[in-house]
Amino acid sequence: MKKAKSNARKILLVSKYGETLDIANAMLKEGNIVKMFIEEKSCREIGSGFCLKVSDWKKHIDWADLIIFDYTGYGEACEELRKSGKLVVGGSRYTDRLELDRNFGHEQLKKHKIKVLPSHEFYNFHDAIEFIEKNPDAYVIKPSGETQELKQLLFVGNDDEGADVKRILMAYEKSWGNKFGNFQIQKKVKGVEISIAAFFNGTEFLHPVNITFEHKKLFPKELGVSTGEMGTSMFWTKDSPIFDATLKKFESTLAKSNFIGHLDINCIVNGNGIFPLEFTSRFGFPQIMIQRAGILEPMGDFFFKLAQGQKFKINVKKGFQVGVFIVVPPFPYEDKKTFELFSKDAVVIVKKEMKEGLHPMHLKKVEDEWLITGDTGIALLITGTGLTMRDAQKNMYNRVQNVIVNNSYYRTDIGDRWHEDSDKLWSWGLL
Incomplete structure (x- = not known):
């Protein structure tokens, strides 16, 4: 682990499943001191050897300069910590309910005069x-x-x-x-599935906002079971008609709810309008790691300013960012026997050093070797960036070829939909 700077910030990362190992690793490399807690027992080996792990996050509250929660369900704790004067990036009781209670989320959309299906x-x-x-x-x-x-x-x-x-x-x-x-x-309605996401500083959303296209099915061309996520393409924009019609309308309500964090709303859009589907009131996975590939400032600094309630423009790369998961059996299912037989402690090999685009997921480090752990089989996220979607794809898949993970599989078409989707979005006046 890299030695911390003398003026390093002490950051406590409270994680549900260990999905933010990459963020912890990035902040550690920036010279911060990072401690990570993972709630789910089967995932607690994730991050071992990368950063300091703790078994009870509450015992480290006084130690931390900044506390980051990466999942829903911690909203009440976030609110109490903020009231006590701690700097916190995470949810609120209101935003927890937006995601976890679908009916409540739809009621809130209607209350804010947003059309729903x-x-x-x-x-x-x-x-x-x-x-x-x-x-x-x-x-x-x-x-x-x-x-x-x-x-x-x-x-x-x-x-x-x-x-x-x-x-x-x-x-x-x-x-x-x-x-x-x-x-x-x-x-069900037909159209383009698109997500609008933004960081909220306790008072207002920061710009630019993030436009995301998820690839949820296991196989290329949207075949197979829904996995939650196999890869994502995205870009940042100063202005968005979809943002103005959805998240922007929640600004005053979010400010009253004592929320500082990341909010995403998934929509179906077509020539008849914008139809919100559901909220994600936390980091998205792999969204936050792909966002990191596009953010041009240290993540520790970024989250610290956000938690302080600062108003600032997010410094991001121009063009597009894409990311693809490299997974191993039994993904997307949970099967302990299959995981232990094919994947547990399998080595991740990087042929040539990569300074960018390599994001550890469910891994541990033993004598500088990256080994797969956890229980679901998500090994790595590989990202690429470029001024065009095609450039970003090429950058990403070139990096994929630099990695060897036995028995692994991944989507080969992340970002391919952009050519058709962008034409539709332009014609509907939504870009």
């Missing part, structure tokens, strides 16, 4: 199936609460009568029974 909440599969039979249409199944963490359960129907959604609900009923929890059935 029709959706209905259900607590059992029978009622949902009966609803579709009475109201045939194309729908999306969206789990709520803790179940929404299992991204492969989200299902986007293609049948105009809803027959495919009915079949999936019947399958879920057999396999999950009453353990599934509540879920939404949302009307």
Whole structure:
């Protein structure tokens, strides 16, 4: 681990699953002192050898100059810490609820006079199936609460009568029974899926804002199961009609909620308008790492200024940033036996030194070797940047070829949709 500067900031990173190891590693390399706590027991080996690990983050509150929370569910703790005078980047009770309670999120969108797609909440599969039979249409199944963490359960129907959604609900009923929890059935619309994200300093959103295109399916050309994320393309912009129509309207409400952090809203847009789908009121993964590839200032400084409530322009690269996950079995599923057989402690080999674009994910360091750990099989994120999307893609995939991870797989088409999506967005007046 790199020796800290004499004026180094002491940063405590509180992580749910260890997804922000790359951010911890970056801030450490900048000369800060970083301590990392990981809540999920199966993930606690992540980051060992990279940075200092702690078993109880609350015992290090007084030590820290800055505390960063990387996930939802810590909103109440964030608010209490801010009241006590600590500098905190993280959520609030209000923003936690925006993400975790889909119905509340939709109610808030309506309250802020933002158009939303029709959706209905259900607590059992029978009622949902009966609803579709009475109201045939194309729908999306969206789990709520803790179940929404299992991204492969989200299902986007293609049948105009809803027959495919009915079949999936019947399958879920057999396999999950009453353990599934509540879920939404949302009307499906066609268009471009796009996310608008921005950092909030407690009073207002900072500019530029971030425009993101996620690639959620396991295989190229959007085939296979939903994984949550296989890769992302993005760019930064000073002005965005989609931002003005969505996140901007929440500025005063967020200020009242004592929120300082990152907020993202996923939308479907088409010639008929902008239709918000859901909030992510925390860092996105791999969004935050790809954002780091585009931010031209030390991340420790950036988060410190944000937590202080400073108003500043984010210094970013021009053009585009892209990122792709390199994963190993059993991703996107959890299977302990498969993970231990094929992936646990497998070595990540970098053929030539990379000063940029290499982002450790579920890894530990043993005698300077990077070994895969955790339980889900996300080894690395590789990023690329460029003035055009094609340049950024080429930069990223050249870097992918510099890495050897046994039994690994990744999407080969991250960013390919931009050519078609950008034409549509321009024609609709949304870029």
